[in-house]
Amino acid sequence: MMTFHPLHEQPPRISTPAPQPVPVGSSHDGRGAHQGLRPCWAAHGRRHAAHRHRGRPFEISDGKLEISTPPTPWHQITTRAVQNLLDARYPSTLSDVPLAVGDNGRRPDVIALELTREEILDRRLTIALPDMVKVAVEVISHDPDPRRDAIAVRRDRETKFAEYASVGIPEYWIVDEIPDDPRDATVEIFRLEAGRYRLASTAKLSDLTSRAGTPRIASATPPEATSEEL
Template identity: 35%
Template structure:
């Protein structure tokens, strides 16, 4: 039985691009170090899709909402993140780059799952702030969906509160309404007992 092969040095962008597909894992690079996690699962994927569709419906046509897109945070040392949802200008989508430059990202949303909370709340929080991303949202699905909202203020994120239910927010400079309960799959109703 052969053992997996791991890089013995910090990855470059060319090496990252040459990696094989990794459909069953969530793979990123942090300061040249390959970071591999299990795929997040169906509940996470549902929330990502619903949130992206809600944002897309609410935002003007000159903005695009993307999910699962590589974002180049830094080339040296290499940091590539794959946020759950980002908002960018339509011009970037029309240009169709291989990955979104962090300077072009107006909003990043990460949906936490077991094993990613510390990365989302500490590591990515500081990376996105230092890179100048204007807004960062962290969605927690442990219970009724909650979104923590952060806005860049003088080089660091200001906490703008946690929101649940149907909530009015600003996203990429625009007023929007999110239906956060829609991020969680509808509860399965117990089957009615059959009459005897």
């Protein structure tokens, strides 16, 4: 996931009435109203609207708004490769879409859904629910600052690891850089067993994409352990 920094500045005032809580479900009555809402999203409604207006992505963690920094080219290219890979396995995939996780709001880099694209459009989805998601993916973006980098890595490898398991998402993929190969990435595939994620396989992204017939971001090396489905 992209590195996030807490929001310190006061967002600008907006003249429109305070928005309704951000929806956590797919219900939409066609008139702009949503059903199935979380109080925690309502508490930050005005700030949410302001930053959506600015086009700045955010997450909510323990009631705090965290604004993301722009993704690096490596992050964008890698995320696209992972999404292409999952597109071949699931009815639909989405990137950087809000996901309601208990009282927190996350934005996985990629999610694979059991819904078709037509169902997504017909339901006018704005936020995904955990029971729609088959795979959640976080692509780690390392920060030059050691302290911020440690926070970002811990968020993906510990905090979200526990959160996604707690809401029953069947698979969690953590994608990370390979220090001596800027064109490739490692993919750790965790599967939910008895309420906890257990490592099922680790592979290079180039191996997974080449086996699936999707564009590779690096020259193939001898295959490592891969997911059973790939």
